[in-house]
Amino acid sequence: MSAGFVAIGQPVPRIDGRAKVTGQARYAAEVVVEGLVHGVVVNAAIARGRILAVDDAPARAVHGVLDVLWHGHRSQAPQLAHYFEAGEDFSTVPVKPLVSDSVHYAGQPVALVLAETWEAARYAAALVRVEYEAQAHGTDLPRHHAQGRAPKELDEDTAPPKPRGDADAAFAVAPVQVDAEFHQAVEHHNPMELHASTVIPEAGGTLTIHDKNQGAHGTRKRVAKVFGLHESQLTLLNTFVGGAFGSGLRPQYNLLLAMVGALHLRRPVRVVLTRQQMFTFGHRPEIWQRVRLGAARDGALQALIHEAVGETSRVEDFTEMVTRWSGTLYGCENLRGDYRVLPLDLPTPLDMRAPGAASGLFPLEVAMDELAQALGMDPLALRLANYAERAPSGDKPYSSKKLRECYALAADRFGWSARDPQPRSRREGDELVGWGMASGQWIAEQEEAQARVVWHVDGHVDVETAASDIGTGTVTVLAQVAASALGVRLDDVRVHIADTRLPQAPTEGGSSHVASVGSAVDGACEKLRRKAWQLARSTAASPLADSKLADVEFAGSRLRLRGRDGDGISVQEVLATSGVEELEAHFHLEPDEDEQGRYERAVHSAVFCEVRVDEAMGTVRVTRVVSAVACGRIINELTARSQVLGGIVWGMGQALHEGTLIDHALGRFMTVDLANYHVPVNADIHALEVHFVPEDDRVVSRLGAKGVGEIGGLGVAAAISNAIWHATGRRIRSLPMTPDKVMAP
Template sequence: MNETVGKPVNRVDGKLKVTGGATYSAEFNVKNLVHGVAVLSTATKGRIKNINTGVAEKSPGVIGILTYKNSMQLHSPSSSDPGGGRFAEKDLLPLQNDRVYYNGQMVAVVMAETLEQAEHAATLVKVEYTAEDPVFDLEKNISKAYEPEKSSTGSETQVSRGNAAEALKTASVKSEQTYGTPVYHHNAMEPHATTAFWQGDTLMLYDATQNVSGTQMLMSAMLGVPKDKVHVIAYYIGGGFGSKGFSWPNTVVAAMCAKLVNRPVKLVLSRQQMFTTAGRRSQTIQKIGLGADQSGKLSAIKHDSTVETSFVDEFVETAGVATSMIYSSPNVAVGHKLVRLNKVTPCPMRAPGEAPGTYALEVAMDELAYQSNIDPVQLRLINHADKDEQKHKEFSSKNLKECYQKGAEMIGWSKRNAKPNSMKEGKMLVGYGMATATYPANRSASSAKAVLFADGHAEVMCSTQDIGTGTYTVMTQAAADAFGLPVEKITMKLGDSEFPKGAGSGGSQVTASVGPAVRAAALGTVNKVVKLVIADAKSPLHGLKEDDLIAQNGGIYSKSKPAVGELYTDILKRQGMAD
């Protein structure tokens, strides 16, 4: 019986990647290709007073220049479909007017025969601005903070139970501190890149995206093109870390450029442009108050976060998303506020919310432990939550206490000197620390298609993408086990919007969402073969019951009599399925 899931195998895409055979979005060899280079705003807020493209247009190799003056009209995308992708700046459709909301906003794209010609001509585009006073500093503008109606991820932004403020006032021991986290930039190995061209009224996009099907739906809505007239491909992606989960201006603008010059256009953000034009993790200011009795039992948890967003969209870094459930307390208050700044819209980045928020909460727990003279591990055990006290739900599984114990044993926690600055190795200070972390088990609807061929190999198709995390390999393993085939006999096809719709890569959900779909598709195909052999008088499995048959060793075999069975190749050949 084949069992590859859970066992080490070579990455099925490994050879292609190390030999340069894996084709990324900017590497497709499209005939008659034009290179596009974005011109970004040097103003932080205001209007374009004048944009002079005359000199650039006469520069060698230039094919065309796209600005708000000659761009096609875009449509505001709808967010009604949960799998429909998200444009990062819904209130700033690119190149539609003269408004400037942040430094680094795309104001023009120069297209030329070569990349070097486009880069040079882009420096010749002269833009004059009517500047306005920007709002740029989170701390200086905290008085402008407001409560958002909802978060970008669907989690609640304001959560409470009991009376945390009052309980904090009367607590025997309390810790009240302010914590901050800075802006982080994604800057994956592969920058944001799009190659776009039109074949009649059909748009072809090679796009570095974490959501192939979502990008298809989004571009259909923004460009006013039927969904079946938008074909998105992302076979290989050089990392995303969340930033490619949103669609940024480069994707739709590349399509607009291709329409303007009637040629394929490649638009790739430079490494410098990645810092200003494709999102980042929000800066946060978090005020945390913890109240406890003398034994360390929490009587109050208060977590208020103020985070930045932009003037052209609303993204909430839900730093307090885990605070209401991670520890037991009768009084909890979690709040989030936003401050609009003249910067590019923030976006998800590697555990958005949990990463900056649990950092702050765990530092606060350590400070409370120090004040209470209680071991940090013991403080967490005292306040262990046996259920989600906010949602009144049991955990499907939870082994956190065992993790605390095992971790403490492995690093010699009990043998350390708990006094700060007390342990040294030579001249180096040594510190021991611990923290609790949590992340939800997200899932999204996904589908797949599986085909078994007469030569005994199988192909499985799903639109979901591999962003460098091993999805090709994991899904190949899932299909191999379902078919009873070795991994070498499985061809996994991903990253194409023409395949059945799969989950976007975000929230650590692809394996849990797409894996069952791949397995179900493969088992569905196997079941068809099972029915064939049961009905076939020439098969050694003729007349057996379905529940006695299993897919293994490259064919269908009897569970009760493992020696009785036949290969897929023999079954399909006898059925006249030679191709």
């Protein structure tokens, strides 16, 4: 293909990469606007109780302070009547700030200082004094997990798997048994970009909103409901997002308070959270789990019981798909899953990269390793012995499944066949060396999406959709889809996203964006090809006059009969000759739920890792990871690989570093900055290999693509835990696996 022209699958660098690394990209906290007011939040100092009084006089005396808002000022803001009178709508947003004297968790926003400068607002916020009536609180899940209750509501996605057979009876008589309890600490998202919102009142009562979120249309809908506004009054943009990982799935309180300030003052207001305040809302919940496996002597699973108790808040139930994976990954005729929640005086948890799976697959895959140990069987051989050719839950065929190929490829690249099964069998210097492996699985879904594509007479193509790019490379992939479909240079494609004035797109989450929005763009391009061909046929002396569309290909910005390089007619000539300035096509993708519902749709991975453990120090180094992934057709090999590499690093963080500590006496998070909340750094990362198993799934999407974002991190923590056992002979079932746990006898 000619220089500048791209095909699906090529490793195309990110189009917006230069703008991001050079500082040209403008994020929500960097939008330039005249007359900007800065808002700084005051957070609650108790875990549960009531606000008795607020002394804001010292703050108001600070030069540049315009106002201090808290729940006692409701009558002074008549334009916010709906916001206050509607109360706390927990189904739409987390705890709505400033509407009552109730305190639901430590860190809840209780006041907003508005000032001409950020420095004045920050200083004044430190002067606000709040008097509380503290009430007894509870934040200790491990101690009280037995008090967990059934969630008030469970949808199909988060419900435990449907029971099969009699798992308890089968476990009781199984020749080989594993019964183990597991714990995972709270994890916080901590994207590089802090949550921020800039709200700008416009003429005519409309507002322009720049906000860090994962879905412009979804966020606008929720904000409109909270403030009693029509969606047409709000234009919401999330042009650049510096990572979110689930933290931007619904509006955080910075957006609500920026809206409150802007409507109150009728001036532009910006609220930016500090790194410490990033720990005062949603997070991956703390969770206790128990897994019981019963097997025959040949390794065939006879019973599988998976129970979980996850943290939620007292104001709403947060649920995620924790135990469902035990019903879908392996074949077993006797299955029981249970998922309960324990209300605590903490912020409502929130989806975090691979929600539920990151938590639920860890105990399952460690328990499988323990079962292999008890059987004297290779861990990979055990998984192959229980491989599910059809979906165990529902007995449906897979739309595509290449997990077996993932096992084979990753094991070969890793050298798994050379593994000595005995723990503590290999030492190098002061370190014990261990190998471990695990499986990964995630859902493959498609959401409703719309796109508009415009082909101009000068050869440029505009792609328009309100999709989000949270760092995944969406802009680049959409440009690549359009360029490949229309046979134009990548440089001739301009992608416009992240704006509610554009065709509607779903929230970016669940690894479904390319399958959804990418398919909508491809559909619009298909319409454009037909329009261009129809015009070309009618052009004087056209070489395509008697052609059929199926006989025509688009390449090098030309239409030509297949197999005739250099022949044909240029699109510019077609449009110019026809007197048409542009061709436009709109595509509304509505997934065929009946067709997709006949299949189990999932992505899979196999992860193999090597660790080196210094027992004297309790330190663990992950020196090698090989991951093989089957996630449908790869649209951009470079960005897809980056997603999986990032996921592996996430899995290493989950395994060894990330855990938010709670002071149960005060009922609040303690490790609320990146000095104390540990994440992997460059020195922690060694050799990482990613391999994609070829797969093309036209059930999930018209592009054949599935999803990449979540699957990369799944199985990693379990593989590391299994490798630590192989190195030391110690089973660690609590995450993160910090040095104190590694050294424990």
